[in-house]
Amino acid sequence: MLSGSEKYYDDIYGTMGKDYVAEATKIHELIQTYKRTDGNTLLDVACGTGTHAGLLREWYQVEGTDLNADMLKVARNKHPGIRFTKSDMRSFDLGRQFDVVTCLFSAIGYMKTRTELQKAIKSMSRHLLAGGVLLVEPWFTKEQWKRGRVSTILVDRPAMKIVRMTRGGIRGNISLLDFQYLIGTARGIKHIVEHHEFGLFSEADYMDAFTKAGLPVIHDPEGVDGRGLYIGIKQQIKP
Numbered sequence: 001m002l003s004g005s006e007k008y009y010d011d012i013y014g015t016m017g018k019d020y021v022a023e024a025t026k027i028h029e030l031i032q033t034y035k036r037t038d039g040n041t042l043l044d045v046a047c048g049t050g051t052h053a054g055l056l057r058e059w060y061q062v063e064g065t066d067l068n069a070d071m072l073k074v075a076r077n078k079h080p081g082i083r084f085t086k087s088d089m090r091s092f093d094l095g096r097q098f099d100v101v102t103c104l105f106s107a108i109g110y111m112k113t114r115t116e117l118q119k120a121i122k123s124m125s126r127h128l129l130a131g132g133v134l135l136v137e138p139w140f141t142k143e144q145w146k147r148g149r150v151s152t153i154l155v156d157r158p159a160m161k162i163v164r165m166t167r168g169g170i171r172g173n174i175s176l177l178d179f180q181y182l183i184g185t186a187r188g189i190k191h192i193v194e195h196h197e198f199g200l201f202s203e204a205d206y207m208d209a210f211t212k213a214g215l216p217v218i219h220d221p222e223g224v225d226g227r228g229l230y231i232g233i234k235q236q237i238k239p
Contacts, residue, residue, distance in 0.1 A: 004192045005181055006070040008155070008162055009049050015155045023104075023224040024055035027135065031100050034218075034233055036131030042100040043127055045089050046107030050075030053082055060100065065092060090119040097129045102136075106227060109139025109198030112174055117201060118209045125213040125234065134215060134232040137223055142200040145175050160185050173200045206230050 005012075031042075040060045044053045047064030048071050056062050057079075064084045066072050072084045085094065089103065090111070101124045111117040124134050147170045155162035161184040169176035174197050181192040203219060207230075210217035215232030223229030 004070075005164075005179070005194060006049070006068065006074055008181070008183060009071070009074070010051065011155045011157070011160075011162060012153055012164060016153060018225070020051045020055055024052055024058075026224045027052070027056065027102065027104075028059050030135065030220075030224075030229070030231065031133055034231055035099060035133045036233065036236060037099040037129050039099040039129070041098040042102065043094070043098040045092075045101060045103040045124055046105075046110070047071075047075060047084065048105065048107070050079050050082065050084065052102070052104055053084075054079045056102075057082065063094075063098075065089075065094070089123060090116055092123055092127075094127060097127050097132070099129055099132045101125075101127055101132070101134045104135070104137045104224070106137055106139040106198070108136050109175075112197055112199040114201070114205055114209070117199065117205060118212050121209040121215070121232075122213040125215055125232070128215075128234040130234055130236045132234045134210075134230075134234070136206070136230045136232075137225070138201065138206055138228055138230060139198045140175065140200065140227070141202055142170075142173060145170060145200055170200075171197075174198065175200050 042056055042060035042062045044064045047053050047066050050064055053062045053064045062082055064082060065087045067088050069086055072086055075084050111120050128134055149168045151166045153164045163182045165180050167178045177196040179194040183190045207217055210232045215234060218231045220229040
């Protein structure tokens with residue numbers, strides 16, 4: 001989990017060139033293709049710093065939820081008009097349903113077992129109205145994961161420099177990511193170390209989780225950012 005780098009999250013991914021605007025537009029197009037409800041409420045699960053949520057507000061009444069309180073603090077400061085709730089995607093219950101539920105940028109990977117994956121998809125499905133759509137952007141599969149890969153990102157701003165070095169490992173069906181950050185400002189240089197673990201699930205694992213949650217599912221191999229996308233549509237009850 002993140003442990004001190006939350007305030008630098010947007011700077012890092014902005015430097016990496018992540019195009020949130022293009023992604024939000026594509027997400028909207030997909031929602032309009034598959035959604036069968038008349039409403040426009042949207043819940044972004046594992047919303048992080050709220051960038052997708054803020055952009056999707058152009059078309060939807062948006063709420064967000066995340067387990068990381070520091071991420072939510074950043075999101076609330078950026079988007080005071082959006083309701084953000086702290087909750088665990090495996091077991092959350094907001095007491096209401098939405099036309100759309102999203103779980104983006106591979107946040108579902110924090111589920112490390114098939115049981116956890118199935119619990120998370122079922123929890124999201126419970127929050128969908130009949131005819132609503134669930135969009136989940138997966139983490140890498142075991143075949144896609146590159147063990148031992150090392151990468152570096154540099155944020156170079158006049159008042160702040162950030163270097164993030166990442167090394168990937170593997171343990172069974174879990175990918176391991178070690179991050180080390182150096183953050184330099186006029187006050188000094190700060191060092192942050194983080195360890196993350198993500199479940200490596202197959203396409204069949206994701207499809208099975210959607211099926212067990214009662215959601216017919218479509219796998220879009222490209223998705224919004226090349227990682228693919230699973231699209232589940234909650235069946236409408238026939239009169």
